[in-house]
Amino acid sequence: MADTKPFLVEIGSEELPPKNLKHLAESLHRNLLAQLASNSLYPANPSEGQTFFSPRRLAIYLPKILVKQEDRAEERLGPAVSAAFDAAGRPTKAAEGFAKSCGVTVSQLTPRHTEKGERLAYTLRLKGKTAAELLPQIVSESLAKLPIQKRMRWGTGQAEFVRPVHWMVLMLGDRAIKADILGVKTGNQTYGHRFHHPAAITLKHPADYAKLLEKTGKVLVEDRHGRLVKKISAYVNHAAKQVHGRAQLDQGLLEEVAALVEWPVPITGSFDKKFLALPDEVIVAVLETQQRYFPLRDTKGKLLSYFIAISNIQSRKPTVVRSGNERVITPRLTDAEFFWESDRKTTLASRIPELDRVVFQKQLGSYADKARRTAKLAAVIAERIGSDPHLAERAAQLAKCDLVTGMVGEFPELQGIMGGYYARHDGEPDEISAAIAEHYRPSFAGDALPETKTGQALAIADKLDTIVGTFAMGQKPTGDKDPFGLRRAALGLMRILVERQLDSDLTVLIQKSLAQQPAKPPSHEPLVMEIYEFLLERLRVYYLENGVRADVFEAVRAKQPHNPLDFHRRVQAVNIFLTIPEALCLASANKRIANILRQAGGKTGRTVDAEMLREPAERTLYENIRRLQRDIQPLVAAGDYINTLKKLAALRTPVDEFFDKVLVMEPDSALRENRLALLSLLSALFLQTADLAMLQTD
Numbered sequence: 072m073a074d075t076k077p078f079l080v081e082i083g084s085e086e087l088p089p090k091n092l093k094h095l096a097e098s099l100h101r102n103l104l105a106q107l108a109s110n111s112l113y114p115a116n117p118s119e120g121q122t123f124f125s126p127r128r129l130a131i132y133l134p135k136i137l138v139k140q141e142d143r144a145e146e147r148l149g150p151a152v153s154a155a156f157d158a159a160g161r162p163t164k165a166a167e168g169f170a171k172s173c174g175v176t177v178s179q180l181t182p183r184h185t186e187k188g189e190r191l192a193y194t195l196r197l198k199g200k201t202a203a204e205l206l207p208q209i210v211s212e213s214l215a216k217l218p219i220q221k222r223m224r225w226g227t228g229q230a231e232f233v234r235p236v237h238w239m240v241l242m243l244g245d246r247a248i249k250a251d252i253l254g255v256k257t258g259n260q261t262y263g264h265r266f267h268h269p270a271a272i273t274l275k276h277p278a279d280y281a282k283l284l285e286k287t288g289k290v291l292v293e294d295r296h297g298r299l300v301k302k303i304s305a306y307v308n309h310a311a312k313q314v315h316g317r318a319q320l321d322q323g324l325l326e327e328v329a330a331l332v333e334w335p336v337p338i339t340g341s342f343d344k345k346f347l348a349l350p351d352e353v354i355v356a357v358l359e360t361q362q363r364y365f366p367l368r369d370t371k372g373k374l375l376s377y378f379i380a381i382s383n384i385q386s387r388k389p390t391v392v393r394s395g396n397e398r399v400i401t402p403r404l405t406d407a408e409f410f411w412e413s414d415r416k417t418t419l420a421s422r423i424p425e426l427d428r429v430v431f432q433k434q435l436g437s438y439a440d441k442a443r444r445t446a447k448l449a450a451v452i453a454e455r456i457g458s459d460p461h462l463a464e465r466a467a468q469l470a471k472c473d474l475v476t477g478m479v480g481e482f483p484e485l486q487g488i489m490g491g492y493y494a495r496h497d498g499e500p501d502e503i504s505a506a507i508a509e510h511y512r513p514s515f516a517g518d519a520l521p522e523t524k525t526g527q528a529l530a531i532a533d534k535l536d537t538i539v540g541t542f543a544m545g546q547k548p549t550g551d552k553d554p555f556g557l558r559r560a561a562l563g564l565m566r567i568l569v570e571r572q573l574d575s576d577l578t579v580l581i582q583k584s585l586a587q588q589p590a591k592p593p594s595h596e597p598l599v600m601e602i603y604e605f606l607l608e609r610l611r612v613y614y615l616e617n618g619v620r621a622d623v624f625e626a627v628r629a630k631q632p633h634n635p636l637d638f639h640r641r642v643q644a645v646n647i648f649l650t651i652p653e654a655l656c657l658a659s660a661n662k663r664i665a666n667i668l669r670q671a672g673g674k675t676g677r678t679v680d681a682e683m684l685r686e687p688a689e690r691t692l693y694e695n696i697r698r699l700q701r702d703i704q705p706l707v708a709a710g711d712y713i714n715t716l717k718k719l720a721a722l723r724t725p726v727d728e729f730f731d732k733v734l735v736m737e738p739d740s741a742l743r744e745n746r747l748a749l750l751s752l753l754s755a756l757f758l759q760t761a762d763l764a765m766l767q768t769d
Contacts, residue, residue, distance in 0.1 A: 075114050075135035076244035078202075079277030080210050081261055082253070083238040086126045089330035095217055095233070096124040097295070100131050102213035110209060112137045112202050123281060123292040125333045126383075127265070130240070130292065132277055138243065140199030147173060149191035152182050166191060202243055207250035207257070210241065214253065230254035238262060242277050263288020264333050266384055289385075290333040299329040307365050307379045310337040316367035316375045324359050331363065332383040340364070340397045344376045346404045349411055350492055356482045357403045364400070410477035418497045419472040419490060426471055434544040434590050438471045441536060444587045445470070449532035451583055456573045458524035459502070466506040466529050469494055473507075487511040513563045520567055527567055534560040535584050542602050544590035561609040568635040569610070578603050578633040603633065610635065614642065622767045623649070629762035637710060644712030645761050653723040658766040660726045661757055664750045665764040667735055671747050679752055683745045688732040692725045696752055703759070712760045719757060726753070 080103070087095070100122045107113045113136065120133035149155070149169030155177075157163055162170075162177040170177045173193040183192035214232070225235035230253040239257045241248040247259035260271045261280075267289035274280060284290040293299035304320055311318040328335075346354060351374050358364040364378040380396045426439035435441065446467035453463035473479045473490035482489075491508025495501070502525045509526035510533055512518055521527045541547065541555050548557050568575065581599045585592075592598045607628065614624050619642060627641040648654050684690045699718060706715045735750065737743045757763050 074138045076138050077277040078133045078136045079242045079280055081128055081130035081240035083128050084236045085234040087234055089327050092124050092330040096122045096129050098217050099129055102216050103131055106209040106213050107136055110205050111140045122295045125292045139201045142199050143197050145195045145197055147193050152189040155191050203248050206248055211252055228254040245276050264290050293329045300325045303335050306337040310339050310379050311367050314377050316377055319366045328363055328381050332381055336382040336385050338380040338382050338393050340393050341377050342400050352488050353407050357407055361403055414476040414478050415496050419469045419493050422472040422475050425475040435540045436589055442468055442471050445532045445536050448584055449528045452531050453528040455575045458528050462502050462525045463528040466503045466525055470507050470510050527571055531564055531567055534564040539584040540588050543588040543592050561606050565610045565635055569639045572636055574636050576633045626761040626765040640710050641712050641761050644716050647713050648716040651720055653720040655768050656723050658763045659768045661764040664754050679748045680745050686733050688728045692729045695725045707759050715760055
């Protein structure tokens with residue numbers, strides 16, 4: 072059994088970007104595993120190990136890696152034997168050059184038979200290198216491949232990293248590996264908390280890393296299991312109970328705080344109750360976004376005038392720390408209070424002209440231009456989904472007006488939300504104020520969808536205008552680049568249509584939106600389908616994430632339904648169809664039919680001549696097809712694809728008997744054409760829902 076040892080690498084630096092810290096650690100872990108594997112240092116039955124990170128460090132611990140590469144043989148192929156020797160059998164320069172490159176004489180080369188004929192060959196015996204030799208380069212390459220948008224230099228050196236590096240640990244077993252990486256010497260010394268234990272800590276074994284940092288260095292490192300997040304969550308919940316409250320725990324905030332502190336200590340603070348007159352979202356934005364505090368609510372969900380802050384130090388004077396946090400929060404809430412009072416002195420409607428001065432996108436005009444386009448489109452959508460087009464149009468005209476308010480200028484994340492509050496204050500109908508508050512939804516994965524019909528129409532129109540306008544000016548997403556967030560907008564749009572069961576032809580809406588865009592493409596129709604295909608790709612991602620098989624999606628996509636709700640009903644029908652016993656047999660039969668018709672080159676009779684159906688099996692199949700044509704026509708018209716496919720499942724026996732007893736490619740051309748027409752009729756019956764021939768039947 073190959074010898075293995077535990078491995079540890081730690082990069083100690085200035086404070087790292089908190090929102091990107093977890094991603095950096097996970098990327099480093101993946102990079103290291105890939106590099107170890109490519110260098111043959113990854114054992115046959117590996118343990119993936121552990122990812123650690125804190126504000127000042129990234130670390131990877133692997134319980135075992137190979138301490139040495141295995142010796143291996145490497146065969147090199149040289150020139151063809153015919154070119155390696157002259158007519159007298161003497162080696163040519165080609166043979167001598169190849170031998171020299173292998174470090175041997177021509178006599179030591181052997182002929183080898185290959186696909187390209189006889190060639191000279193030599194087998195090199197390569198001695199495996201030790202992990203200690205290879206690890207510095209492996210770590211350096213893993214760090215170089217980290218997804219860091221902007222790297223920085225420090226001091227007089229040339230090393231580049233996301234932040235200046237101060238120390239590095241590189242250990243294999245209990246041995247420190249000496250190297251120079253990112254401008255610092257590696258070893259077995261790490262450092263603890265900046266204030267509680269700034270001195271060096273000597274590591275004796277990689278497995279001791281996390282426990283030693285906690286016990287000696289007063290540092291709690293986060294790991295891939297969210298250890299620190301869970302601990303902070305427990306601290307906050309316990310502190311909240313002391314003031315009879317319940318903590319509002321946002322997962323994103325928990326992860327950010329875990330990336331900001333090394334020794335978390337909960338501090339309970341409070342603010343003046345008068346600020347509770349502000350909308351909850353405003354107070355939460357001040358606490359969470361600006362200060363990274365955790366808000367508290369009572370048992371009925373009402374916001375309390377308390378918060379929990381997480382300090383990064385165990386102070387001997389916690390009251391001073393609490394007072395400092397309270398002192399910081401008061402002016403921020405005071406500013407929010409000022410904006411709340413000031414903004415409501417001006418109606419949203421009176422702010423519409425101000426949107427002409429705010430650029431949405433240079434080629435697509437101002438936010439006022441966007442509002443006008445969205446209003447027309449929202450009215451069309453509202454009418455199609457059974458809502459009031461006048462309400463949708465009014466909501467669209469006002470939806471972006473809060474962008475020019477003081478509150479949204481200070482808290483951009485409250486756009487839409489504040490517009491809803493201000494619209495209600497202005498006396499706008501509840502449907503309009505709700506629609507304005509909802510129209511950015513869903514703004515992230517798992518976010519709630521708009522509840523009101525007007526909000527749904529407005530959200531669809533707003534997202535579609537952005538997508539269509541961006542495509543029209545030739546700025547569609549490419550690769551990982553999506554500066555306008557079109558993929559997120561597309562997924563949100565499709566979720567609204569599907570999950571809210573809104574019946575609308577999306578290609579028609581795309582055409583209407585495209586007709587309004589200031590950026591005019593040379594031809595509309597190809598762009599309409601390109602945008603629709605882009606939206607379908609996001610729907611594909613949505614289905615895959617929800618357990619729908621890729622072949623099911625493609626089977627429905629082959630029918631090219633332009634209505635996402637209709638598309639969804641077909642997907643549901645095929646999913647249910649796959650659970651019945653007849654499904655796989657009929658899917659296989661559809662594959663067979665598709666292949667036969669393809670091989671026939673489209674030379675099939677347009678109609679079936681019932682008088683030419685000689686065999687009982689083909690007559691039975693024809694009679695069943697005719698009966699089912701009548702039965703499923705109203706089901707297809709009603710979009711009831713589930714019962715359509717259930718009825719078609721009755722064809723299994725007649726289809727099986729047909730293929731068992733009837734020769735389709737009959738030498739008699741008239742009979743052959745008639746049977747091909749029968750198969751075309753059968754195929755068309757199934758194709759009314761999806762192309763079942765595309766389903767995987769193995």
